[in-house]
Amino acid sequence: MLSSKSLKNLQHSRPSVQGKIVVENLNVYFGKHHVLKNLSIAIPDRQVTAIIGPSGCGKTTFLRSLNRMIELVDGAKVTGKVFLDGLNIYSPKVDSSDIRRRVGMVFQKPNPLPMSIYDNVAFGPRIHGIRNKKVLDKLVEESLKAAGLWDEVKNRLKDPAVSLSGGQQQRLCIARALAVNPEVLLMDEPTASLDPISSAKIESLIRELKRKYTIIVVTHNLQQAMRIADYVVFLFMGELIEHGAADEIFTSPRNTKTIEYLRGAFS
Amino acid sequence: MEELLIKLLMAIATVVVLGFLLVILVDIARRGVSALSLSMLIELPRNAGREGGLLNAIVGSLYISSLATLFSASIGVPAGLYIAEFEGKSRIARAASFAAEVLSGIPSIVFGVYGFIIFVIMLNMGVSLLAGALTLACLELPIIIKVTEETVKLVPSHIKEAALSLGATRWEVLSKVTIRQAVPGIATAVLLAFARGAGEAAPLMFTSGYSNFTPSSLLSPAANLPLAVYYLIMMPFPEAHMRAYAAAFILTIMVLSMNWCSRMLFKRWSRYVVK
Ligand SMILES: Nc1ncnc2c1ncn2[C@@H]1O[C@H](COP(=O)(O)OP(=O)(O)OP(=O)(O)O)[C@@H](O)[C@H]1O
Ligand SMILES: [Mg+2]
Numbered sequence: 410m411l412s413s414k415s416l417k418n419l420q421h422s423r424p425s426v427q428g429k430i431v432v433e434n435l436n437v438y439f440g441k442h443h444v445l446k447n448l449s450i451a452i453p454d455r456q457v458t459a460i461i462g463p464s465g466c467g468k469t470t471f472l473r474s475l476n477r478m479i480e481l482v483d484g485a486k487v488t489g490k491v492f493l494d495g496l497n498i499y500s501p502k503v504d505s506s507d508i509r510r511r512v513g514m515v516f517q518k519p520n521p522l523p524m525s526i527y528d529n530v531a532f533g534p535r536i537h538g539i540r541n542k543k544v545l546d547k548l549v550e551e552s553l554k555a556a557g558l559w560d561e562v563k564n565r566l567k568d569p570a571v572s573l574s575g576g577q578q579q580r581l582c583i584a585r586a587l588a589v590n591p592e593v594l595l596m597d598e599p600t601a602s603l604d605p606i607s608s609a610k611i612e613s614l615i616r617e618l619k620r621k622y623t624i625i626v627v628t629h630n631l632q633q634a635m636r637i638a639d640y641v642v643f644l645f646m647g648e649l650i651e652h653g654a655a656d657e658i659f660t661s662p663r664n665t666k667t668i669e670y671l672r673g674a675f676s
Numbered sequence: 677m678e679e680l681l682i683k684l685l686m687a688i689a690t691v692v693v694l695g696f697l698l699v700i701l702v703d704i705a706r707r708g709v710s711a712l713s714l715s716m717l718i719e720l721p722r723n724a725g726r727e728g729g730l731l732n733a734i735v736g737s738l739y740i741s742s743l744a745t746l747f748s749a750s751i752g753v754p755a756g757l758y759i760a761e762f763e764g765k766s767r768i769a770r771a772a773s774f775a776a777e778v779l780s781g782i783p784s785i786v787f788g789v790y791g792f793i794i795f796v797i798m799l800n801m802g803v804s805l806l807a808g809a810l811t812l813a814c815l816e817l818p819i820i821i822k823v824t825e826e827t828v829k830l831v832p833s834h835i836k837e838a839a840l841s842l843g844a845t846r847w848e849v850l851s852k853v854t855i856r857q858a859v860p861g862i863a864t865a866v867l868l869a870f871a872r873g874a875g876e877a878a879p880l881m882f883t884s885g886y887s888n889f890t891p892s893s894l895l896s897p898a899a900n901l902p903l904a905v906y907y908l909i910m911m912p913f914p915e916a917h918m919r920a921y922a923a924a925f926i927l928t929i930m931v932l933s934m935n936w937c938s939r940m941l942f943k944r945w946s947r948y949v950v951k
Contacts, residue, residue: 476841478837478840478841481837481840506843506844506845507843509840509841509842509843510842510843513841513842514841516834516837516838516841518834520834520835520837520838520950521838521950522835522838522839522853522856522950523835523853523856523857523948523949523950524856524948525948532839532842532844532852533842533843536842536843536844536848536852537843569947569948570948570950571948571949571950571951582838585838585842586841586842589842589843
């Protein structure tokens, strides 16, 4: 087995631009349905990138192609390259489980595992080989603290994860993702199923976490995008229409589709 | 009008089912309890079953059903898991699923006959505890496979995605996550199979036979409660009939307590399950 470092040196094709994640000519097909059309973009390191666009434009598909979760869909086909720190994650020698450890994911609906709060957070570290109880304890505590959940659960770590509220479950899922020490965090409408107070907590958490992690958030909520995003990507019917610094996109969008979308022309 | 008719039919069905259950339970209890004494539970039969106890049948039933459930669960649970995970991709999985489906429709006396031919005669086990347990295992197998398969198929995909997104392999997802979610259902499958097996007489008649003693080895014949009921009720003595009801009573209590245990276990183990 090659380590990712030696693999990186073997890699001849290099991304031509800088970024934590660099996407080059990415196409995704579901059967005959061409869902993502030749996307090329660089995602800045340790910033919050918001993916916006109308329903069905391919935001979830794009996000899932960044950690190879897209491969789990029957009939999905991916062409093009996605570089993570210069390593093409679709190159044949790369192990998808290695990529998913480095690129964590938080889903639209909180999806705790059928086990205790503690075991949920410890799940990732355990499958990646950490057995030592002390090390696990420390990891679980740190991750829960980073997700702003520690104080609420520190006395009930053995309770089932499903006994938490929806907002707490979502922060547990964030803690679980952080516990494997990822570099990138993908979040697909992480507040869509939550109440305003829980949403606000997650938003401030995202602003906090960007100091250590590169974060990519799909959101339908433009206000939310304005509050949290440094960088904005606008997709429309599978095409990348416009991307740039958040204040630029929100104050002076160039493309007419972006302008219409920001005005609320599409739902 | 139609609604009224349906409601009426439903009410009749409920009354019939509950009434039947109640009559059986009360009658068995009434007749069985009078013949029931401690010696029934701890003594072997004497004087052709007219005196002594039912220890041979109680022990025999426990041995046969437990062994049969052990055999069928150790094949059926992995098979059910495999079918649920690979039905779409594997021909063997689809064939196994179909076989289980067909097997579950076969009358239990047929299991008895083929158990006799295969285990007793061909494999040379003789009429024995082992042959009976294996025959019963064949009868229980489709139950365990089917219920396990259904439970595992019901495990929501978002749970598996959660594990995969953390870098888990397919195997880790199955062995560490899917199973956890399915454990209450699988346990129910196993207990259900046990209860079903414990009540069967036909598959055992020619395979484990009957004996007035507790089995001394896997290859000696063994009695069981359903057959004890059958043989005792066929005897022309009133005291034997009373003992038949006692045997039926013990069997009913055994199966009912198994049922109750499975409910309790299900509740306990469901604590962590994601709805
Ligand atoms: N598993 C699938 N099989 C076939 N087509 C799919 C599948 N998943 C998504 N699609 C199609 O791909 C396109 C993009 O879907 P995607 O889920 O990426 O959109 P989205 O931008 O996330 O939408 P939303 O905002 O509603 O979540 C849609 O046309 C959708 O119908
Ligand atoms: Mg989506």
